[in-house]
Amino acid sequence: MASAERDRIQDAETEASRGAEGATTTSHTAETAADPEHWLRKVVLFLSGQTISLFGSMLVQYAVLWYLTITYQSGVVMMLAALFGFLPQAVISIFGGVWADRHNRKLLIMGADAAIALTTLALALIMMTGFDAVWLIYLTMALRSAGAGIQMPAVSALIPQITPTRSLMRVNGINGSIQSAMALLAPAAAGGIYAWASATTGGSAASLVPIFFIDVVTAAIGIGLLAFIPVGAVRRASDVPTGYFADLVDGVRYVAHHAFVRWLLVVFAIIFILTVAPSNLTPLMLVRSFDAGEQQNVVFLAVLEVSFSIGMVLGGIVVASLFAKRSRIAMIVVSSLVFGVLSIGLGLSPNVWVFLGFMFLLGLSVPFFSTSSMTLLQETVEPERQGRVFGFVGIVMAVAMPLGMVVFGPLADAVPIELLLVAAGILTFVVIGLAVWLPAGRRAVSAAREASRAKDPATRAVAVESAMQREDAS
Template sequence: MTDDATAPTSSTPPTGDRPTHDSPDTAATAVLADAPGGTAGAGGAPAEADDRPGWVRDTVVFLSGQTVSLFGSMLVQYAVMWHLTLQTQSGSVLALSSVFGFLPQAVISIFGGVWADRHNRKLLIIAADATIAVTTLALALLMLGGADDLWLIYAALAIRSAGAGIQTPAVSALVPQIVPTRHLMRVNGINATIQSAMMLVAPAAAAAVYASFDIVAVFFVDVVTAAIGIGLLLLVPVARVVRTAADGEDAAPVGYFDDLVGGLRYIAGHAFVRWVLALFAVVFVLIVAPSYLTPLMVVRTFGDEVWKLTANELAFSIGMLIGGAVVATWAANRSRIGMIVGSTVAFGGISIGLGLSTNLWVFLGFMFLLGLGVPFFSTPSTTVLQETVEPQMQGRVFGFVGIVMAVAMPFGMAVFGPLADRMSVELLLVLAGVALFVVVGVALALPSGRRALEDARRQTVAPADV
C-alpha cells in the first residue's frame, strides 16, 4: 500500500488526492453565474460553497428527488424483466432487452457528456427525466389499449437508456456545484447507501405492484415518481458553468465535435484521470464474474432452492448498504487512492474466496464482503474525479465514465458467460481474483501509474476546501 492510504489526522486538512497535471487545458477557470456561490474552486465546487447558506438543504432536496426517481426506474427495470420472462420464456428476448437497455446509454453518453458541459445541467436532467416519463406513459397507454408488441417495449427501453446517457453525466457533474468539495465523499457515500437500500426495497415493491395489478400499474408509478423528482429538482438553485477563453479554447463558439475531441484530448493528457478510468474499466470487466455468475454457482454447487438464490442477493445488497454507510460516516478524510487500490485488492481476494467456498454460509459471507467493498471502490472513484476535473470538463469526463459502465459489464458477460458453460464457475472466480491482483500490480508499476500516484501525494488542499 502506498502512502496515499495514510489518513490525515482530524487537525490536518485532507489532501483528497487531487493531483495536478501538465495538460494545457488545466489552466482553465470557470465563472459560476445565475446562482449563489461565486467563482469555481478546485474540483468544480464553488470557492465559497462552505459559506453559502442552504447548501445542505439543496443537497437534501436534490438527493431526495433523485431517490424518488431512481425508485420508479428500478421498479420498471424489475417489472420489465419479469414480464418478458413470464410472457416469452425466451433467452433471446431477454438478451435483446439487455442490448436495448444498455447500448443506447453507451452511445448517447458520448454526446451527453458534451451537452453537460455546454448547457444547463439541471435542465438536462429535467429534460431527460421528462422524456423518459412521457415515453413510459405512452407505453402504458398503448398497453392499456391492447398493444403488446415486443418492439414497443424494446423502443421504450432504448429511449429510457438514451435518457440515462444524458442524465448520468449531468448528475455526476452537477453534484460538485452544490456540495462543498470537502463534503463530496460523505455525500457520495450517502447516495451510495440510498442506492443500496433501493436494491433491497425495489424488488419487493415491484413484485407487490406487479402481482396485485400488472406491468401497466408499474409504469404509472414510474411516471408519478419522475414527476416528483422533477418537482424537487426545480427547487434547487444550480450554478451555470460558463467557459471562458482562459481554458485554452477560442472565444468563438466551439462545435459539438470540437468539444468531444477536447474531452478526449483532456483525458489523454491527464495522467491521473486516464489512470482512474483505465482501472475503473478493467475492474468493472473482472468484477462481472463474482457479481453475475454467483447465482449460477449457487444452483450448480449448493442447490436450486429459491431461498438460496434470494440469500445470495440479500447478502450482496446488505453488504453494499452497510459499506455505503461506512464510507459516508468514516471515509471523508481518507485517501481516495488508498481506498480504490485497497478495494481492488480486496475484490481479488474475495473472488478467490468465493471460488474456493465449499460451504453455503461461507460463500454468503464472501458475498456480503463483496457488497461491502463496492462503495469503497465506486464512491472514491467518483469523488476523486469530481475533485480533480475542472468544472467545464466534468460532463465530458463523466460521459466517458458512463460509456465504461455501459460497455464494460456486457463485455465482461460476453467473455465470462460462454466460459461458464465450458468450465466451472469456481475456476472462473479464482481466475478473476488472480487477474485483479495482476491489475493492481500493473497499475502501480506502470510509469504513468507511479506519476499519477506521486501527483496525488504531492497535491495540497485548496484554500477553498479548508
C-alpha cells in the same frame, strides 16, 4: 478538478510550467470561493428527488432481470440484456457530457427522467394489450439506457456545482448510503409485487406492468422536487464562445492528455469487465446451482439484492464517517483487489447462504471504490469540464460491462458460472497489479501520497496534479 489542458506537442518544461500555474489558480479559487448559496437545502432536495426516482428505476431493473432469468435461464439472453441496457448509454454519453457542460444540468436531468418515464409508460400500455415480445423489452431497455447517457454526466457534474468542495466526500458517501438504503426496499418491494403479479398472470411478461406504472410515478416525484432547486448554467473560465464540436474535441483531448484521469478510466474499465459483468451472472448462478422452485427462486433473488444493498448501506456510512480524509487512490486500489477475492469466494460458495454472505461483502466494498473515485474526479477536474469527463466515465462503464458480458454470457451456457467467477477474480488480481506497477500506476500512487498529506480537501487537486507533473517530468 485538474489544471489547464496540456498539449503533448509542447515540450516537457512548458507543459509542466503551464500545469503548475493552472493548479495554483485552481487551488486559489477553491480556497477563496464562498459556499454555494443555500447549498444544504439544495443538496437535500436533489438527493431526495434522485433517490425516489432511482427507487422506481430499481424496481424495473430487478423485475426485468428476474423475468428474463427465470423465463429463459440463458447466458445469451443475459448478454443481450446487458448490451441493450448499456451500449446506448455509451453512445449518448459522448454527447451527454458536452450538453452537461453547455446547458443547464438541472433541465437535462429533468428532461431525461421524463423521457425515460414516458418510454416505460408506453411499454406498460402496450403490454396491457397482450403483446409481450422479448424484443420489446430490449427496445425499452435501450431507450432507457439512452436517457441515462444524458442523465448520468449531468447528475455527477451537478453535485459538485451545488456542494462545497470540503463536503464532497461526505455528500457522495451519504448519497451512496441513501441510495443503498432505498435499494434495500426496492428488491423486497419488486419481489413482492412481481410474485403477486406473476401468480395473477401465470408468469407472463404482463407481471411487469404494475412495476412499470410505479416507476412512472416515482419519476414524476423526482422531477417535481428537482424543479424547486434554483440551478444556473455553469460559468466557463473563458468568455469566448465555442462550438459544440469544439467542446467535444476539447473533452476528448483533455482526457487523452490528462495522465491521471486516463489511468482512473482504465481502472474503471478493468473493474466493470472483470467484476461487474461476471456479477451480473450471480442471479443465473443462484437459479441454476441453488434451484428451489420458481416461487422460492424469486425470494432468493430478492434476498440476493437485499444482501448486496445492506452491504452498500454500511459501506457508504463507513466511508462517509471514517474514511472521508483517507487517500482516494489507496481506497480504489485496495477495494479493487478485494473485488477479486470476493469474486473467487462467490464461485467457491458451497451453499446459498455462504453465497449470500459474499454478496453482502461485495456490497460493503463497492462504496470504497465508487465514492472515492467519483470524489477524486470531482476534486481534480475543472467544473466547466466535469460534464464531459463524467460523460467519458459513463462511456467506459457502459461499454466495459457489456463487453465483459459478450465474453462471460455465452461462456455461462458452456461452462459453470462458478468457474467463470473464480477466473475473473484471479484476472482482477493480475490486471490491477499491472495497473499499479506500470509507470502510469506509479504516478497515480505518488499522487495519492501527496494528496494524503493535504489537510484541506480544497488543496488535494493541487497535490494530485503536482505529483503527476513531477512524475511526467522525471
